Amino acid sequence: MSSQIDSASLLSRAEELVALALKAGADSADAVVVRSRSTSVSVRLGKVEQTDASEGDDFSLRVFIGKKVASVSANPGFDLKVLAERAVAMARVSPEDPYAGLADEADLARSVIDLDLFDPTEVSSDMLREAALAMEAAALGVDGVSNSVGAGASAGMGGMVLVTSHGFSGSYMASRFSRSVGVIAGEGTRMERDHDFDSRLYFAELDTPEAIGRRAGERVVKRINPRQVPTDKDVTVVFDPRVARGFVGHIAGAINGASVARKTSFLRDRMGEQVLKAGLNITDDPLKIRGSASRPFDGEGVRGEKLTMIEDGVLKHWFLSCSAARELGLHTNGRGARGGTSVSPTSTNLALEPGTISAEDLIRQVGTGFYVTELIGQGVDMITGEYSRGATGFWIENGELTFPVSEVTIASNLKDMFMRVTPASDIDRKFGVAAPTIAIEGMTLAGR
Structure with a gap:
C-alpha cells in the first residue's frame, strides 16, 4: 500500500467541478471525492477461499440555488461539465429545503492538521494469507475447538477530498489493517461459535495472529453446554466490553x-x-x-x-x-x-469514560447476575427507549463467572438502563467506540 497517493489531481478535479457548477448557475457548491483501496484474504481449514483487491475514487457534487439543493455522484472518467450541468438542472426543479446550505465560512477549518492516521507499511497478499492461516491454526489448536468458520486479514486505506465554493480545500487519508477468525466448538445441535478480531490504523500495533486465534478458541470453548436460567424481573446484567460498545x-x-x-x-x-x-x-x-x-x-x-x-x-x-x-x-x-x-x-x-473499579471487582460486587458476551436481534426502539434482545453469556454466582447461558432475553428501557450504569476501569480505546465492562441493575431476564 503506497503512501505516495497523489491527492493533488483529485483536488484539481474537485475544484474544477465546483467552478463548473457555479458557471452553470449554482449559487454555491461543494465536491467530495471518497478514496478507497483494499486487499483482503480469507481462508478456511488451511486453504485460501478468496483473495480480493479493490480501489475506487467516488465523486459527488452538491449544488445550491437559493434554498434548493441537488446532489449527483459519478466514478472517475465522467465529463465534469455534463455532471455540473445535470446537478444544477436538478436543483432548479427541487423543492426548497430551509436548512440546506454550506457551512458558514467562519466555521471552516483554516488548515488541515496531521493526526498521524496513515501508515505506509506495504502488506502483501502473501503476508495477509500467512496471518489468516496462523490465526486459524492457533484457534483450532485450542482443546475443544471442532471446526473453523474461517479467518481473514485485510489491509487498506480510505480518505476524503473536499472542495467548497467558499474557499475550503483539503484532503486526508487513513490506513486500516484488520484480522479476524471464527471457530466452532461442540457437535451437532450443541455446536457453539465465537470469534475474535483486531483492527488498527498502524500495522505494527495489530495483535498477533496467534493471540487473536487463541482468544477466539478460548472464548468458544467456554460456551460449550450452555444452560437456561429461570425468568427474573430484577437481575444485574454485566456487559462484556465488546457488548458495551454497542x-x-x-x-x-x-x-x-x-x-x-x-x-x-x-x-x-x-x-x-x-x-x-x-x-x-x-x-x-x-x-x-x-x-x-x-x-x-x-x-x-x-x-x-x-x-x-x-x-x-x-x-x-x-x-x-x-x-x-x-x-x-x-x-x-x-x-x-x-x-x-x-x-x-x-x-x-x-x-x-471508565470508572475506578476493576472488571473483576465489579463482577465480584454483583454477586449473582448475568454476564453478557453476545446480543442477538435488533429489539431496540429509539423512539420509546424500549429494549429487548436475545443474549448469551455466563451466569455470575458468588461473584464469579460459573456456567454458560444461552436462549435468554434481557429487557428494560434505555432511559432506566442509562440511570443504572456502573462502569469498570478496563476501557480499550483502539476502536471508534470505546467502553469498559459495565453493570446495569434492575433488568428483566426471560429464561425458562
Missing part, C-alpha cells in the same frame, strides 16, 4: 441531532437534564492522534473539537451537522459525515 452506540443514536430534529429519539426533550447516572461522562474526540475515527475536518469542512457530550450524567450536546443544527436553531459542532451524496451527523472517537 450500548454506547445506543447513547450516540439517542443524542444524534438528526434524530432529535425528526423527533425519533427518546432523549429529544432532555437537553440540560440528567440522562445518565451521576458521575458518568461520554466524550467524543475527532482530533485524537491515531484515533480510529479521527478526522481533521468533517464532511462540510468544519474542524470539530473534543466535546463532553454527557457530563456528570447531564446531557450537554447533540451531534450536529450544519443542516441538523439549523433545524434545531443551534450551531454545528463539526460532526457532519458524508454518506454518498448526503451529510448526516455522527460521532467520532466516542467513549463512555
Whole structure:
C-alpha cells in the first residue's frame, strides 16, 4: 500500500467541478471525492477461499440555488461539465429545503492538521494469507475447538477530498489493517461459535495472529453446554466490553441531532437534564492522534473539537451537522459525515469514560447476575427507549463467572438502563467506540 497517493489531481478535479457548477448557475457548491483501496484474504481449514483487491475514487457534487439543493455522484472518467450541468438542472426543479446550505465560512477549518492516521507499511497478499492461516491454526489448536468458520486479514486505506465554493480545500487519508477468525466448538445441535478480531490504523500495533486465534478458541470453548436460567424481573446484567460498545452506540443514536430534529429519539426533550447516572461522562474526540475515527475536518469542512457530550450524567450536546443544527436553531459542532451524496451527523472517537473499579471487582460486587458476551436481534426502539434482545453469556454466582447461558432475553428501557450504569476501569480505546465492562441493575431476564 503506497503512501505516495497523489491527492493533488483529485483536488484539481474537485475544484474544477465546483467552478463548473457555479458557471452553470449554482449559487454555491461543494465536491467530495471518497478514496478507497483494499486487499483482503480469507481462508478456511488451511486453504485460501478468496483473495480480493479493490480501489475506487467516488465523486459527488452538491449544488445550491437559493434554498434548493441537488446532489449527483459519478466514478472517475465522467465529463465534469455534463455532471455540473445535470446537478444544477436538478436543483432548479427541487423543492426548497430551509436548512440546506454550506457551512458558514467562519466555521471552516483554516488548515488541515496531521493526526498521524496513515501508515505506509506495504502488506502483501502473501503476508495477509500467512496471518489468516496462523490465526486459524492457533484457534483450532485450542482443546475443544471442532471446526473453523474461517479467518481473514485485510489491509487498506480510505480518505476524503473536499472542495467548497467558499474557499475550503483539503484532503486526508487513513490506513486500516484488520484480522479476524471464527471457530466452532461442540457437535451437532450443541455446536457453539465465537470469534475474535483486531483492527488498527498502524500495522505494527495489530495483535498477533496467534493471540487473536487463541482468544477466539478460548472464548468458544467456554460456551460449550450452555444452560437456561429461570425468568427474573430484577437481575444485574454485566456487559462484556465488546457488548458495551454497542450500548454506547445506543447513547450516540439517542443524542444524534438528526434524530432529535425528526423527533425519533427518546432523549429529544432532555437537553440540560440528567440522562445518565451521576458521575458518568461520554466524550467524543475527532482530533485524537491515531484515533480510529479521527478526522481533521468533517464532511462540510468544519474542524470539530473534543466535546463532553454527557457530563456528570447531564446531557450537554447533540451531534450536529450544519443542516441538523439549523433545524434545531443551534450551531454545528463539526460532526457532519458524508454518506454518498448526503451529510448526516455522527460521532467520532466516542467513549463512555471508565470508572475506578476493576472488571473483576465489579463482577465480584454483583454477586449473582448475568454476564453478557453476545446480543442477538435488533429489539431496540429509539423512539420509546424500549429494549429487548436475545443474549448469551455466563451466569455470575458468588461473584464469579460459573456456567454458560444461552436462549435468554434481557429487557428494560434505555432511559432506566442509562440511570443504572456502573462502569469498570478496563476501557480499550483502539476502536471508534470505546467502553469498559459495565453493570446495569434492575433488568428483566426471560429464561425458562
